[in-house]
Amino acid sequence: MIILVTGFEPFTPYKANPSEELARGFDGYRVGEAVVRATVLPVHHAEASARMLALLDTVRPDAVLGLGLAGSRARIALERVAVNVMDYAVPDNAGCQTQDEPCVPSGPAAYFTTLPSRTIVARLVDAGIPAYLSDTAGTYLCNQTLYTTLHAVARHDAPPRVGFMHVPPLPSMVAASGLDQPSMDLTLMRRAVEIALDVIAAG
Amino acid sequence: MIILVTGFEPFTPYKANPSEELARGFDGYRVGEAVVRATVLPVHHAEASARMLALLDTVRPDAVLGLGLAGSRARIALERVAVNVMDYAVPDNAGCQTQDEPCVPSGPAAYFTTLPSRTIVARLVDAGIPAYLSDTAGTYLCNQTLYTTLHAVARHDAPPRVGFMHVPPLPSMVAASGLDQPSMDLTLMRRAVEIALDVIAAG
Amino acid sequence: MIILVTGFEPFTPYKANPSEELARGFDGYRVGEAVVRATVLPVHHAEASARMLALLDTVRPDAVLGLGLAGSRARIALERVAVNVMDYAVPDNAGCQTQDEPCVPSGPAAYFTTLPSRTIVARLVDAGIPAYLSDTAGTYLCNQTLYTTLHAVARHDAPPRVGFMHVPPLPSMVAASGLDQPSMDLTLMRRAVEIALDVIAAG
Amino acid sequence: MIILVTGFEPFTPYKANPSEELARGFDGYRVGEAVVRATVLPVHHAEASARMLALLDTVRPDAVLGLGLAGSRARIALERVAVNVMDYAVPDNAGCQTQDEPCVPSGPAAYFTTLPSRTIVARLVDAGIPAYLSDTAGTYLCNQTLYTTLHAVARHDAPPRVGFMHVPPLPSMVAASGLDQPSMDLTLMRRAVEIALDVIAAG
Numbered sequence: 001m002i003i004l005v006t007g008f009e010p011f012t013p014y015k016a017n018p019s020e021e022l023a024r025g026f027d028g029y030r031v032g033e034a035v036v037r038a039t040v041l042p043v044h045h046a047e048a049s050a051r052m053l054a055l056l057d058t059v060r061p062d063a064v065l066g067l068g069l070a071g072s073r074a075r076i077a078l079e080r081v082a083v084n085v086m087d088y089a090v091p092d093n094a095g096c097q098t099q100d101e102p103c104v105p106s107g108p109a110a111y112f113t114t115l116p117s118r119t120i121v122a123r124l125v126d127a128g129i130p131a132y133l134s135d136t137a138g139t140y141l142c143n144q145t146l147y148t149t150l151h152a153v154a155r156h157d158a159p160p161r162v163g164f165m166h167v168p169p170l171p172s173m174v175a176a177s178g179l180d181q182p183s184m185d186l187t188l189m190r191r192a193v194e195i196a197l198d199v200i201a202a203g
Numbered sequence: 204m205i206i207l208v209t210g211f212e213p214f215t216p217y218k219a220n221p222s223e224e225l226a227r228g229f230d231g232y233r234v235g236e237a238v239v240r241a242t243v244l245p246v247h248h249a250e251a252s253a254r255m256l257a258l259l260d261t262v263r264p265d266a267v268l269g270l271g272l273a274g275s276r277a278r279i280a281l282e283r284v285a286v287n288v289m290d291y292a293v294p295d296n297a298g299c300q301t302q303d304e305p306c307v308p309s310g311p312a313a314y315f316t317t318l319p320s321r322t323i324v325a326r327l328v329d330a331g332i333p334a335y336l337s338d339t340a341g342t343y344l345c346n347q348t349l350y351t352t353l354h355a356v357a358r359h360d361a362p363p364r365v366g367f368m369h370v371p372p373l374p375s376m377v378a379a380s381g382l383d384q385p386s387m388d389l390t391l392m393r394r395a396v397e398i399a400l401d402v403i404a405a406g
Numbered sequence: 407m408i409i410l411v412t413g414f415e416p417f418t419p420y421k422a423n424p425s426e427e428l429a430r431g432f433d434g435y436r437v438g439e440a441v442v443r444a445t446v447l448p449v450h451h452a453e454a455s456a457r458m459l460a461l462l463d464t465v466r467p468d469a470v471l472g473l474g475l476a477g478s479r480a481r482i483a484l485e486r487v488a489v490n491v492m493d494y495a496v497p498d499n500a501g502c503q504t505q506d507e508p509c510v511p512s513g514p515a516a517y518f519t520t521l522p523s524r525t526i527v528a529r530l531v532d533a534g535i536p537a538y539l540s541d542t543a544g545t546y547l548c549n550q551t552l553y554t555t556l557h558a559v560a561r562h563d564a565p566p567r568v569g570f571m572h573v574p575p576l577p578s579m580v581a582a583s584g585l586d587q588p589s590m591d592l593t594l595m596r597r598a599v600e601i602a603l604d605v606i607a608a609g
Numbered sequence: 610m611i612i613l614v615t616g617f618e619p620f621t622p623y624k625a626n627p628s629e630e631l632a633r634g635f636d637g638y639r640v641g642e643a644v645v646r647a648t649v650l651p652v653h654h655a656e657a658s659a660r661m662l663a664l665l666d667t668v669r670p671d672a673v674l675g676l677g678l679a680g681s682r683a684r685i686a687l688e689r690v691a692v693n694v695m696d697y698a699v700p701d702n703a704g705c706q707t708q709d710e711p712c713v714p715s716g717p718a719a720y721f722t723t724l725p726s727r728t729i730v731a732r733l734v735d736a737g738i739p740a741y742l743s744d745t746a747g748t749y750l751c752n753q754t755l756y757t758t759l760h761a762v763a764r765h766d767a768p769p770r771v772g773f774m775h776v777p778p779l780p781s782m783v784a785a786s787g788l789d790q791p792s793m794d795l796t797l798m799r800r801a802v803e804i805a806l807d808v809i810a811a812g
Contacts, residue, residue: 074277074385075377081489081515083541100524109487110516118506128375130386135489136542171391172331174278182277182385183333188374284718286690286744303727312690313719321709338692339745480683480791481783534781536792577797578737580684588683588791589739594780 001034003200004061004160005193006052008068008141011043012090013177018170018186019067022193031194034201037061043093043141045086049103049148056152056160063115063161063200064149067193068142070166074182076124076192077134077166078117082147083110087139103147111150115163116203120196129192130184137164161203165196204237206403207264207363208396209255211271211344214246215293216380221373221389222270225396234397237404240264246296246344248289252306252351259355259363266318266364266403267352270396271345273369277385279327279395280337280369281320285350286313290342306350314353318366319406323399332395333387340367364406368399407440409606410467410566411599412458414474414547417449418496419583424576424592425473428599437600440607443467449499449547451492455509455554462558462566469521469567469606470555473599474548476572480588481536482598483572484523485543488553489516493545509553517556521569522609526602535598536590543570567609571602610643612809613670613769614802615661617677617750620652621699622786627779627795628676631802640803643810646670652702652750654695658712658757665761665769672724672770672809673758676802677751679775683791685733685801686743686775687726691756692719696748712756720759724772725812729805738801739793746773770812774805 007023010016020040027038037059041048056064070077084107091097117133124131137143146164153159168184169177210226213219223243230241240262244251258264273280287310294300320336327334340346349367356362370392377386413429416422426446433444443465447454461467476483490513497503523539530537543549552570559565573595580589616632619625629649636647646668650657664670679686693716700706726742733740746752755773762768776798783792 074383080491083487083516085486085518085541087539108514108516109518110489110514112491112515125378125381128373128378130374130377130384132383133493135491135493135545139541170331171333171387174333175328175331178328180277180335181333183387184374185388185391187390188388283694284692286719288689288721288744290742290744311717311719312721313692313717315694315718336696338694338696338748342744480789531784531787534779534784536780536783536790538789576737577739577793580739581734581737584734586683586741587739590780590792591794591797593796594794 001201002059002061003034003036003197004055004059004064005036005038006066007040009040009043009093011093014069014173016170016173017069018167018189019069021186022067022189025190026193029197031197032201036197041145045092045094045096045098048141048145052145052149053152061160065115065196065200066142066146066164068164068166069169071169072181073166073168075130075132077132078121079113079134079137079146079164079166080117081110081112081135082137082143082150084108084147085139086144089140092141103144104151107151111147111154113150113163114161116199117163120199123195123199124192127191127195129188131192134166137166142166204404205262205264206237206239206400207258207262207267208239208241209269210243212243212246212296214296217272217376219373219376220272221370221392222272224389225270225392228393229396232400234400235404239400244348248295248297248299248301251344251348255348255352256355264363268318268399268403269345269349269367271367271369272372274372275384276369276371278333278335280335281324282316282337282340282349282367282369283320284313284315284338285340285346285353287311287350288342289347292343295344306347307354310354314350314357316353316366317364319402320366323402326398326402327395330394330398332391334395337369340369345369368395407607408465408467409440409442409603410461410465410470411442411444412472413446415446415449415499417499420475420579422576422579423475424573424595425475427592428473428595431596432599435603437603438607442603447551451498451500451502451504454547454551458551458555459558467566471521471602471606472548472552472570474570474572475575477575478587479572479574481538482530483538483540484527485519485540485552485570485572486523487516487518487541488543488549488556490514490553491545492550495546498547509550510557513557517553517560519569520567522605523569526605529601529605530598533597533601535594537598540572543572548572571598610810611668611670612643612645612806613664613668613673614645614647615675616649618649618652618702620702623678623782625779625782626678627776627798628678630795631676631798634799635802638806640806641810645806650754654701654703654705654707657750657754661754661758662761670769674724674805674809675751675755675773677773677775678778680778681790682775682777684739684741686741687730688722688743688746688755688773688775689726690719690721690744691746691752691759693717693756694748695753698749701750712753713760716760720756720763722759722772723770725808726772729808732804732808733801736800736804738797740801743775746775751775
């Protein structure tokens with residue numbers, strides 16, 4: 001069983017992105033019969049999805065766990081749904097900013113994620129990690145990549161299960177910002193990803 | 204040089220209090236020429252201050268760093284001021300709840316804390332720990348104990364410097380609550396206390 | 407041109423619902439060539455949608471503007487999307503609480519709303535009314551009714567345009583709660599609905 | 610009985626200040642035996658207090674109700690205390706920004722306000738207006754003017770009672786900002802000031 005884990009590069013206004021470090025750290029990770037293949041996606045309106053679609057073809061994962069940064073959330077968020085809209089609050093790393101455009105022009109309004117997100121949330125909370133089931137993945141690259149992935153696998157005969165975990169900023173990012181915002185330690189995020197992978201591998 | 208560090212017991216609605224664990228962990232800690240004496244105070248309208256005043260007499264500290272829990276704060280808070288008022292939002296652990304009563308009936312409206320809080324905040328932020336200088340320590344036991352300490356030492360010839368650090372809840376406390384609230388790892392809080400003690404010992 | 411405006415009854419833990427007063431106040435309202443027919447829906451897992459579907463048949467509206475209460479939002483929210491999920495944080499007024507059930511078992515994951523919500527938001531902000539385009543209508547009755555409406559009209563040859571406006575609590579509701587939450591005056595909400603109706607009638 | 614009501618000019622980053630409009634609107638207002646004299650203070654590190662001290666001499670008020678804007682508060686705040694510190698987060702309207710300076714170099718750490726703030730809060734909440742008793746008036750011009758007023762009257766034989774009411778931004782200010790912040794209608798703020806004046810006049 002192969003689990004594809006993806007993170008993202010830093011993006012405006014941040015200098016770091018914990019999902020990048022998380023993804024790198026889990027490449028080659030083994031849990032039960034499963035092995036993780038991990039990669040870091042560019043924050044780019046076209047290349048993020050293109051890269052993901054290529055990985056689906058070459059890696060042929062049984063499950064995909066996307067990771068991304070949500071700047072003002074206090075808890076780990078497992079996403080329930082990806083919506084067919086791009087409405088960037090800030091430009092991507094290529095300077096592109098779109099409003100109210102579809103991720104896939106011909107695609108349906110949304111796809112539900114297919115990982116056992118409810119179970120993952122319950123396991124995280126049991127382990128003392130603040131977590132919840134989220135009803136919006138936003139309208140930036142995280143949502144877009146999640147949507148395009150779910151759209152791509154919708155035609156597969158045996159599609160991989162696909163889900164997404166948003167993480168808060170790191171303490172150092174909040175300290176540097178001077179803003180009154182919640183943060184979470186990388187160590188705790190790692191435990192959260194381990195637990196999610198454990199649920200997925202058992203699944 | 205003796206630094207007295209105090210934490211508090213858990214109080215309603217919490218089952219834990221990171222300031223308790225922090226205080227216990229620093230008893231006997233050494234930094235430069237300084238040694239830490241640590242204790243955990245009861246969340247009790249009369250006994251917390253009484254215990255603190257006894258410690259001032261027996262320990263004869265050169266500096267006092269109070270630690271306490273602030274349930275909905277996202278960052279470490281160094282307190283600037285203690286105000287002569289008790290206005291408990293929840294009862295203390297003896298079931299006592301007061302409103303608009305003075306901590307010390309004859310006392311002045313407030314005392315400024317006397318530790319180098321601005322420097323501590325700057326050092327914390329430099330170290331990547333979210334922190335800020337706070338203008339209110341609330342009106343519960345943390346503020347009360349800070350006020351009574353500052354009031355007691357105001358008549359000393361060579362009073363110890365006195366300050367207070369509020370910490371967010373632990374992740375496990377937020378997970379258990381089910382609330383959408385910020386949290387902070389105990390490891391990061393420990394580093395924050397180490398940095399504060401380093402500044403105090405150098406001071 | 408007929409515009410159907412709907413509000414909701416109060417629901418736990420509230421004693422009032424500004425969307426109820428708003429809807430009642432706009433019944434018979436005229437703007438341009440359009441006339442408003444307004445009704446108040448029950449907060450009931452089955453009857454709210456049933457009532458709405460009956461209204462679509464009898465009123466035969468050209469546009470539907472749903473109104474609802476969002477307890478902790480600070481601004482008027484025009485909803486972008488309705489998702490095929492019911493996950494009630496509190497029971498409905500019949501005591502029914504569901505988790506992760508579809509609004510329509512055979513339905514697609516989501517529908518986009520079809521009113522010119524972006525234009526309405528821009529007009530509201532120009533008029534000095536705090537407003538934004540929201541990416542989640544929640545998973546309670548507001549979302550459910552919006553979803554079932556969009557699902558029902560999806561098969562129409564000339565479907566009415568359908569959208570939804572969430573409003574904050576009234577000041578009196580926040581005062582009664584004792585919570586530190588944002589509120590908005592009914593007068594301002596009325597102006598918001600007037601502006602929305604003006605955009606819809608012109609559309 | 611003379612009640613002096615003061616508001617403030619707009620300050621960075623705002624183009625308006627509801628406390629200015631409120632103060633102007635209450636000049637000459639009568640309640641019971643009391644008459645209101647109202648003025649608008651400059652957002653200036655030296656002139657605001659100087660103007661207030663001159664007014665105390667010329668108007669000889671029996672009570673002083675300061676009004677000011679608190680950018681991110683959701684409710685009306687009656688201030689409990691003024692602290693002897695200026696720590697401006699943004700420069701005043703003369704471009705002056707201070708950090709950790711006393712309002713009055715020789716003054717005590719703080720003064721409690723002397724209006725019946727607890728009663729005013731209770732009356733506001735009864736009237737359906739979100740309100741609370743606040744433990745910090747900040748460290749900008751509002752706190753500074755409140756402190757210098759309380760310091761000045763502390764030596765009077767029959768000092769006027771002095772208090773302060775912070776108000777949220779107006780809806781139009783939040784709409785213009787694009788930020789997700791609470792607001793309050795001027796009409797509701799006017800009722801809040803009327804109720805406060807009623808309590809003061811009865812007092």
